[in-house]
Structure formats: C-alpha cells, structure tokens
Amino acid sequence: MHELSLCEALIDQVTNIAREQQVSSVSDIFVSVGPLSGVEGPLMRHAFPIAAAGTVADQAELHLETTGIRVRCEECGEESDAKMNNLVCASCGDWRTTLISGDELILQRVVMGEARV
Template identity: 45%
Template structure:
C-alpha cells in the first residue's frame, strides 16, 4: 500500500502549486487561503507501479483538511507504447510483454506507459472569500 505515500506526495505538490499560483495572483499573501483545487489531473502508466484505484481511495485521507479536500482526482489514460530499436516500429504492448508488436524483438524502449505525473491542477477561489470585482 505505497499508494498512501504517493497520495501524500501528491497533496504536497498540489499545495505548492496553489501557493505558487496564489503568490503570483495576490499581492496580499494572507489571502492565499482563498484558492483551492477543484480538479487534479494525474497520468499514471501501468508500468509506474502505482494503482490508480488505490491512489483514488488513499487520496481523501491524505487530502483531508487541505485546500484540495473537495477536488476531483482525474486519471489520464496512459497506454504502454514501445519503440523497437531493431525495426523502429512504435507499437502498443502489454505490461509484462514489452516486445515489438511488429517484429517481435525484445530490444525495445518504453516511450510511454511508465509515467507518474501530476499533469495539471484546476484552481478556483472559494466564493465566500472572493473579493467583489
């Protein structure tokens, strides 16, 4: 269950993103609490060794009380793609069979499918704290 550790790392990163964004949008640092995350988009390839479903169930525990506790966690699909070093073809592969789909050689490189990425965060200001404009 290392997904809880991954969820905690995710929360830390999103907190940093919110801080950074708030700092660049508000001169007054004390109002940075007004920003919160509404959507967190991550991309996890099957070869990253992190199970999206388990991360999704660990996330609310890690996010409780933070500025993303109401955020939706969205997973981007990350199919495994390998590039063959022998014939140059790029093909889809299964996670325990990373061989070239065209010529069958095992001298391949994973082009995608091992990502463990925080792709983007959507932020909004909480209505009660938004200054009238």
C-alpha cells in the same frame, strides 16, 4: 500500498501551487498514470481523500488518466502497443525495445478554486 505516500507527495505539490496562485482551495487535479509506473488507479483514488483531508484539496476531484503502453523496437525501428509483461516488438518479435510511454506518473494540471481573501 505506496499509493498513500504518492498521494501525500501529490498534495504537497498541489499545496505549493495553491500558495503560489494565492487560492485557498483547488477544485480539480489531473494526473496521468502509466500502467508500468507501479501505481494502481483504484488504490490511488481510495488513498486520495485521506491525504487530501484538511488541505487545499479537501474538496478537489482527482482525475486519473491512464496512458497506453508503447514501445519502439531497437531492431526494426517500428513502434507498437505492448502489454505490461510483454514489451516485445509486435512487428518483428524482438525483445530489445525501448518504452516510449506507459511508465509515467505526472501531475498534469490543477484547477484553482476560490481566491484567498
């Protein structure tokens, strides 16, 4: 259950951005989460209000975008969709693949709320 630590890290980043932008609140936070990042979306959603309480994100909505898993085969060069525990090439079946997407955990965008007075 490290989602709470991640939400706290998220809130730290958002708080810094709000300070730079001179706003007292933010309304929306967009995060993209890959299945191989080790983060569970539902747990993140549950942890978020706990981490956000009393911060600039107190009333903010967390939008989680789940990315797909894609690999590129080092043998045949093809790109294909893959599953969490099966990253072999869908084209030639070789296991020597490189992950192109699926392990990201990125704060994409923050929508500001009210300007600080």
